[in-house]
Amino acid sequence: MSSTRSLRPLTQSLRPLHTPLRTINPTAFLGLRNASTDSNNQTITTNASGNPQLTWDGYFNLRKSRRRINLVSSVFTATVATLSGGGYLSTLEFSAAQNFMGIDMPMVMGLATLAIGGVGWLCGPILGNGVWWSKVRSQLGGKQGEDLVKQKDRDFYHKLVKYRADPRMQSVSNPVPDYYGEKIGSVADFRRWMKDQKAYKKKVEKFV
Template structure:
């Protein structure tokens, strides 16, 4: 564009089109920054959510020995508590059944008195209820703690594998001195397991070397 020599363009003069274009470019740049910030925030949130999800999955796939022994003690408590009503149910059911049977003192059952047979039957049902109590308690425990059931089964296999591997050799052991806690049923903690290991080594040393 041609200008007259007398007209001088000052540095502060900015054409209107230039001003509008700059405003639009700033708005576009700001929008790009906002979109970039939102995208980075979304990626970061997705990353940490996946990281937390993976952490929870890893926690579900592993269990420490203290947690295992705590769950094992809880399972044993369920089994012992269920032994009481199952035994009582066996006694009451057997007693109710045998009381309502026809009683003839002149007749015998298997060559024994009827009262003796009925009493033995009641005791047998009580023992059956006593044996079924731990089974029922274990079923209730596994249904209540269904989330930890796969981990608990895995730890059970690992625990009994360690018991079989580290206990004393039962071959040639004297009947008067059996192997202490052969199945590791008294182990309730990591400390008890270490004590069990010491007892197995002492037993092995006494049997093999008489020391």
């Protein structure tokens, strides 16, 4: 009787070995393993077909990071261009009495330095996008993650075209609110943007 009782815990501990193992979708596993998270929201999920897809929250977070990186890159390239261009122009010899198209040469040199800095600012997104895409590929699993972001870019553009107000209805004093959706940084912002577009359409139709 005691031997039977002593064997019972052993048989109970062996019982889970006979339970069937659950199969794991390898695509979903790889997607979640390489996904970045923000506030416990997954960047990549799988749809009903088992294919990976980028969530809207994850997409908008990536858009925010792209803006930040491009801004930092523009500041960097503008600073380098201004210092380099200004340093080179300062080595040129000219007479203070000289002028260019009626403008004093010191002012011409200052304007030229500002122009060089402006060109450097415009070149910033070229560097920034390169850095951002390398970051996306490292976070989202290489080329697959890049394709997911590009697909989401197309989806987002189609939604903007579908829901935004007709630009032909705008005027100088009453432009379409956020026509390109640059202020959209989350799903809540997109819903607010849709409400603004709808309200704008009603407002314009009321006065037509």
